[in-house]
Amino acid sequence: MRPFQYDRARTLTDAVQITQGEDAMAIAGGTNLLDLMKLQVETPGKLADINRVGLGEIADTDGGGLRIGALATNTATAVHPRVRADYPVLSRAILAGATQQLRNKATTGGNLCQRTRCYYFMNIDQPCNKREPGSGCGALDGIAKLHAVLGASGECIATYPGDMAVALSALDASVEITGSDGMERTIPVRDFHCLPGDTPWRDNVLEPGEIITAVTLPAPVGGTQLYRKVRERSSYAFALVSVAAIVEMQDGVFTRADLSFGGLAHKPWHDPRIAQALVGNAPSAQLFDRAADILLEEAQGHGENDFKIPLARRTLHAVLEQASENAA
Template sequence: MRPFQYSRARTLTDAAQMSADEDTLAIAGGTNLLDLMKLQVETPGQLTDINQIGLREIEDTEDGGLRIGALASNTETAVHPRVRADYPVLARAILAGATQQLRNKATTGGNLCQRTRCFYFTKPDQPCNKREPGSGCGAIEGNAKLHAILGTSSQCIATYPGDMAVAMSALDATVHISGSNSEERSVAVRDFHCLPGDTPWIENVLEPGELITAVTLPAPIGGTQIYRKVRERSSYAFALVSIAAVIEMKSDVFSRADLAFGGLAHKPWHDPRISEELVGQPPSPELFDRAADILLEGAEGFGENDFKIPLARRTLHAVLAQATEDAT
């Protein structure tokens, strides 16, 4: 780890102004950032501790939703009574994502901003366009077992590693952002992360000096909520494929089918065409196949990760079958 300066922000404005410096990074739980600093993938000249600026509240919104502060820990979110009662897919995703010790430190904002766990990204002696633009993507011709099959580019095939954001995408959450000039904006969580394209080092829509302040969940409507994570071992491994599903049935047909997918792309993957295909239809294996065809349209494996294509199909079938059985 390289030497760095350390300071504490006392207010949100201070934190945003400090983080506007390209050599400064904000730190809260540090569960991802400190690992990358040890590997010298991240080498900030200064860290700004933002743990003293508030943003830890989890509270009801006026429209019946829930606002989760950016510095609320993953544990606080997962065990919150309203999350467990109204948004169980979020609680399940968080609990599937990391150990208790990490959940105690990891925060809502930091979780959204976590970086890929790609082997080539974390090894400074390996080619990685995300870490060193123009150096190439070692995974395309190399170790691609955990890598993306959707939304890839010739520059990067890394996956987004998180679980929480996949559930938030299925729930259609909103990310609230504040800048160094105190201006605020909101972005749908489905639009927060970026696909690699020609700029894989741009991972989300945050601009210099901007910080996440909260995430809001819309008012719950009931239905069945499922988070299924397929991984190589049961104990805190990254997803090969994960699915967050919010399903509602009325009169034996789908009336709501919001699904988001992890382990398949550079961001939590959400395709509204899947919901359009399912809603209004009675469940059947043929319908589930059509939904999988939509999901996997344009899917491309890179040798070691070819298995993800049939695995995603089988997992989607299993989730839809479980959801419709639970709803009856």
């Protein structure tokens, strides 16, 4: 860990002020940032501890939705009565991630900003365009088991590793952001993370000095909500593939099918064409295959991760089968 100046922010204005400047970063739970700082993947010169700026609240919104403060811990969110009752896919996704110890520290904002687990990104003695632009992508011809099959580029095939954001994407939640000038903006979670393209160092749309203040969930949509995570251990492992699903049926046909996918891309993957294909149709293996065809239309393996393509198809089948049974 490089030496850094540590400041404790007491208010949001404080926090935004302290995190100005090239090498300043905000720290909340610290579960990802300190991990990376020890490896010197992250080397902030200034660290703003924002834990005490009062963004931990989880509160109802006027429109019947729920506003989850950026500093609400993953645990606080997952066990919140309204999340359990109205947004079970979010509880399930959080509970499928990490461990209780980590969830007790990890925060909403930090989790959205979680960086990739690509082996080459995390090893500063290996090439990585995300960590060191222009150094090359170590994973491309290396070990790429964890890596992306959708939306990758020749510069970077890393995946976004989180679970919570996959559920937030399915729920079509929004991210509230405050900038250095006090300007606030809100963007859909589905647009928060970036694809690597030729700017792989950019994980998301946050501009320097911007801080996430909350995530807002729309009014409850009900339906059957599932989070399915496939991993190499039965717990405490990152997703090979995950699916967040919100499904409703009426008279034997899908009336809602909001699906997002983890483990496949540099961002939680959401393709609105999948819902279009499913809605109005009765569940069948052929229909599920059609949905998978849409999802995987552009899928591209890199050898070691080729299996993710059939695995995504089969996991989608499993989820749709279960969801349609539950919803029927």
